[in-house]
Each structure stands twice: as structure tokens, then as C-alpha cells.
Amino acid sequence: xxxxxxxxxLSLVLLAPVASAQGFAGLGTDAGEGFTRPERGQPLVFPxxxxxxxxxxxxxxxxxxTLTGEDGRAYGIQWTLFRSALEPRRTTGWDSPQIWMGHxxxxxxxxxxxAERLARDGIGQAGVTAEPFKAWIDDWRMTGTSGTADxxxxxxxxxxxxxxxxDLDLAAEGPLVAQGDEGYSVKSxxxxxxxxYSQPFYRVxxxxxxxxxxxxxxxxxxxxxxWSSQPLDPDQTGxxxxxLVFDDGARLMGFRLRDxxxxxxxxxTWIAPDGTPTPLAPNALxxxxxxxxxxxxxxxxxxxxxxxxxxxxxxTLTALNDAAWMATLTPYWEGxxxxxxxxxxxxxxxxxxxxx
Numbered sequence: 001x002x003x004x005x006x007x008x009x010l011s012l013v014l015l016a017p018v019a020s021a022q023g024f025a026g027l028g029t030d031a032g033e034g035f036t037r038p039e040r041g042q043p044l045v046f047p048x049x050x051x052x053x054x055x056x057x058x059x060x061x062x063x064x065x066t067l068t069g070e071d072g073r074a075y076g077i078q079w080t081l082f083r084s085a086l087e088p089r090r091t092t093g094w095d096s097p098q099i100w101m102g103h104x105x106x107x108x109x110x111x112x113x114x115a116e117r118l119a120r121d122g123i124g125q126a127g128v129t130a131e132p133f134k135a136w137i138d139d140w141r142m143t144g145t146s147g148t149a150d151x152x153x154x155x156x157x158x159x160x161x162x163x164x165x166x167d168l169d170l171a172a173e174g175p176l177v178a179q180g181d182e183g184y185s186v187k188s189x190x191x192x193x194x195x196x197y198s199q200p201f202y203r204v205x206x207x208x209x210x211x212x213x214x215x216x217x218x219x220x221x222x223x224x225x226x227w228s229s230q231p232l233d234p235d236q237t238g239x240x241x242x243x244l245v246f247d248d249g250a251r252l253m254g255f256r257l258r259d260x261x262x263x264x265x266x267x268x269t270w271i272a273p274d275g276t277p278t279p280l281a282p283n284a285l286x287x288x289x290x291x292x293x294x295x296x297x298x299x300x301x302x303x304x305x306x307x308x309x310x311x312x313x314x315x316t317l318t319a320l321n322d323a324a325w326m327a328t329l330t331p332y333w334e335g336x337x338x339x340x341x342x343x344x345x346x347x348x349x350x351x352x353x354x355x356x
Contacts, residue, residue: 034088035229038193044183046176047151049197050225051130052083054090054098056195059083059227061128061135061142063157064243065168065204066336066346067219074320075208075217076107076336076348077166079142079159081128081135083121096122102137104159106166106208107324107335115161116328145169150176152199152223157206165209170221174201175275179253180267185226187257188236188265189282194228200243200251200271220245222348224253235259238353240287242268242306242317242337246345249273252313254280254306256287258353270311284310293322297356300325300333304349315341317349 067075086097098121119126126137133144133151146153185196202221254268289301302319317337324335
């Protein structure tokens with residue numbers, strides 16, 4: 001009963017700010033009294049910034065991976081830990097205003113498995129430490145195992161749901177990448193912004209547990225770290241976000257924040273094979289929906305054309321599984337995609353704000 005009551009309270013708290021359909025972050029222009037806002041020019045500092053920033057309203061540790069099994073099939077996994085603050089402070093015990101939510105998913109060509117966890121800060125059920133690096137909610141873990149200079153160089157990742165689990169080892173083969181202007185990532189023409197960096201160079205190996213049994217897998221993973229207090233403009237209704245890994249070693253992070261007029265604000269970062277980032281000018285990246293699927297009672301664009309003329313990029317993204325729907329407290333679409341066209345590779349697509 002205690003667990004069910006806590007879940008109800010947390011659902012009310014977490015659902016309250018997302019009624020505007022601005023995605024699971026559910027944040028508009030109001031940062032809230034006392035919360036810190038990102039300011040351009042403040043450097044990212046590691047390992048400190050691997051840890052939580054309780055004076056900001058929302059934060060996440062977001063990992064996706066595209067995998068290939070020994071059975072030859074393509075798979076994708078997601079592991080996300082969200083921190084949401086009711087007030088800009090952190091205390092021990094049940095008095096803490098910091099709330100945690102975890103999402104885990106495993107996608108196959110035929111099925112999409114989803115699990116969700118909710119927790120309150122201050123009682124040890126969930127949290128993050130920067131050094132040694134550890135992020136957890138219940139028995140889901142993202143744990144640094146590196147003895148090198150950066151705590152995220154090597155990571156072990158575990159999660160489980162009703163019909164699935166995974167246990168993966170990740171080793172970085174490239175540097176951390178600051179998104180935007182040295183980590184200051186602008187989200188609208190009005191200037192809303194977040195702090196944002198990534199580790200897009202993980203090599204992955206491990207095991208998936210599925211209803212049919214275990215599958216050994218290898219592949220690539222991408223970790224995003226982001227925190228803010230006001231990432232969305234009042235007119236923005238949701239976003240389309242991509243992380244693409246090309247066969248030639250280059251990477252692309254991009255997003256389109258949609259507005260009520262049908263337009264949107266796009267931005268991103270081109271990442272060279274050696275990890276050198278080149279921020280993209282606003283709206284240099286083009287997103288064009290190619291195919292709409294009916295998913296969970298919604299019309300969702302699951303295949304896309306992505307164009308970046310300045311890099312001679314013109315590719316098609318094709319969903320591994322149209323039904324990669326995250327049926328969580330605040331629902332959204334998240335799944336692996338295949339890349340064809342001027343560049344080949346694999347990546348991940350996330351879409352929020354697609355209402356019935």
C-alpha cells in the first residue's frame with residue numbers, strides 16, 4: 001500500500017506540469033522561484049557535472065544503444081534517469097523535494113518492452129554520485145568502472161522489467177562532447193537553453209534477457225547529460241530528437257522543437273570521428289516526416305528525411321519497430337532507426353508531444 005500510495009503521489013506531481021503536451025520535461029518559460037537558469041560562458045567541470053544539479057528544475061542521464069545479437073537481429077535499449085525538483089534544494093529523508101523517475105526499454109523488430117520506476121530523493125532509493133560515478137533507481141544501475149581520468153570512460157548498465165532485462169558493459173572510444181556553445185544549448189529563438197553534453201563513443205557488449213531466452217549482443221551507445229530550468233518556449237508543443245552514428249565514424253545530434261504554427265526550431269552538433277564538435281546554426285538541419293504510423297491511438301512520424309546541406313547529408317531514418325511507444329506516466333516515442341542515403345549507419349529517434 002505504501003508503494004502504491006507513493007506512486008499515486010508521484011504521478012500527480014509529475015503529471016501536473018506536463019498537461020501542455022510539451023513532452024515529459026513539461027517545462028515552459030517559468031523557471032520557478034529560486035531555480036538556477038543556464039548562463040552562457042560558465043564552463044562544464046568534470047567529474048562534478050556527471051553528478052546532480054539540484055538547483056536546476058529538471059535533469060537527466062539518458063543512454064540509448066543500437067545492438068546486434070549473435071542471432072543476427074537488430075536490437076535497441078534505453079536507460080534513463082530523470083531528476084525533477086519541486087524546490088531548488090536537497091535534503092535527506094522524506095523532506096527532500098527532489099523526485100526521481102527511471103525509464104528502461106528494449107526494442108526488437110517485433111516487440112517493444114517498457115518499464116518505469118518512481119522514487120523520492122533523500123532515502124537512498126534513487127540518486128547519482130559524480131565520483132565514483134553511480135546512477136541508480138532501485139536495482140537499476142549505471143555504474144562507472146573506470147580507473148582512468150574520466151568516471152564515465154567505462155560503465156556497467158543494468159535494468160529489468162516484467163519480461164526483459166539487460167546487463168551491458170560500455171567502454172568509451174572517444175571523448176566527451178559539449179553540445180551547443182561549449183555545453184550551452186539554445187532551444188528556441190527566444191533564448192531558452194540548457195546545459196548539455198554527451199558521450200557518443202561507447203562500444204557495448206553484454207546480454208539481453210528476453211522471453212525466448214538470453215541473447216549476447218554488441219554495438220554502440222550514446223549517453224546524453226542535460227539539465228535546465230526552462231528549456232521550452234510557451235509556443236513549443238514537443239520535440240523530435242536524433243542521435244546518429246555513421247559508418248564512417250562521424251556522429252550527428254539534432255533536434256526540432258515544434259511550435260503551434262506547424263514550424264519549429266532546429267539545432268544540433270556535427271561530431272567528427274575524433275570527437276571534434278561543430279555546432280550547427282539554428283535551422284541548418286532539416287527534418288521532414290516521410291511515413292506516419294498509427295501508434296497508441298496517435299499519428300506518429302516514424303520514418304524521416306534528415307538533411308544537412310553544409311555536410312552533403314541527405315539520409316532516411318527508418319524505425320526498427322513502429323510501435324516503440326513508451327507507455328509511461330508521460331508517454332512518448334523512443335526507438336532505434338536505420339540510416340540510409342548519403343550516409344549509412346544506425347541511431348536513435350525520440351519524439352514527444354504527439355497527442356491523440
